[in-house]
Amino acid sequence: MQTLRERKKRRTRDALLRAAVELFTSRGYEATTVDAIAEAVDVSQRTFFRYFAGKEEAALGLVELTVERFVQAVRERPAHEPPLEALRQAVLDGWSSINEVVESVVPVELYLRMYRVIESTPVLLAAYLRRSTEVEETLAAVIAEREGLDVDADPRPRLAVAVFSGVMRVTERQWVAQEEGEFSLAGIRALTSRYLDQVGPALLGDWREA
The missing domain is CATH 1.10.10.60 (Homeodomain-like)
Structure with a gap:
């Protein structure tokens, strides 16, 4: 208390x-x-x-709150889930419950608008991407621990996190560029789900057959 x-x-x-x-x-x-x-x-x-x-730290304060919640959610995912599935479910659940984290500080609408400020401000975007790199290392360590691996000896945790982070970055950029009516929590959750579902086909499929 x-x-x-x-x-x-x-x-x-x-x-x-x-x-x-x-x-x-x-x-x-x-x-x-x-x-x-x-x-x-x-x-x-x-x-x-x-x-x-x-x-800069104040501008990224809300993002930091949600990042902390996301990393903890990954730690708490069921042990039987494969790494990418654990990451996927943690982020989708996070978008669904983000009100619990953000609403105590600001309305969610302001949180969403702050994303656009970050994307359109070079110094903030640089800081955001730098922080994202740090979070990737944390997530790789969490995934390695879940799988009983040495994160420095086995590249798979970092590879899985790199793929996931790349998809999330593409998703964020696409979402921020959308029209106002589609710029919502429901919109980012749907886009996240759709893009994560395309990871397998994008990496392993033959695009010319589509």
């Missing part, structure tokens, strides 16, 4: 994160200053830096 002090710190961090996302999605990342975020919550710039290293 969290102490009163811990709850207050959590509320302050959530308020700063919510203000940052609201400003990033309305004004743009570059036009938003740390001072503006702090002012929106009525705290000092010093207080902001107690919780975030800078704007």
Whole structure:
């Protein structure tokens, strides 16, 4: 159980994160200053830096919440599931239950709009891709542990995660480019499922026969 002090710190961090996302999605990342975020919550710039290293970390804060949830979900998948199936089910279940993670901080609509800000802002996209590489290493270690393998001796965990991550990246880019009406949780979940289902045919099938 969290102490009163811990709850207050959590509320302050959530308020700063919510203000940052609201400003990033309305004004743009570059036009938003740390001072503006702090002012929106009525705290000092010093207080902001107690919780975030800078704007970049605040901009990726919501994504980090969902990434942590996803990695944990992979760890908890049934042991009998093959690696790619465990990854697939974890991400699909994650899209279905994302409200539980995000809604306590911001409306899901803002979370979705923040994805577009990340994709359209070079410095954020670079940071996002850098973080994704770190997550791939974590996932490879989780998969190796599930399968009883040495991640540094057997390439299969990293290969499986690389394939999965590649599909997810293509899915995200396609989803962000869609029209507003299709830009939804249901849309990203359906697209994720469809693209993951195409991995086998794409890698092993003869495209010229289609």
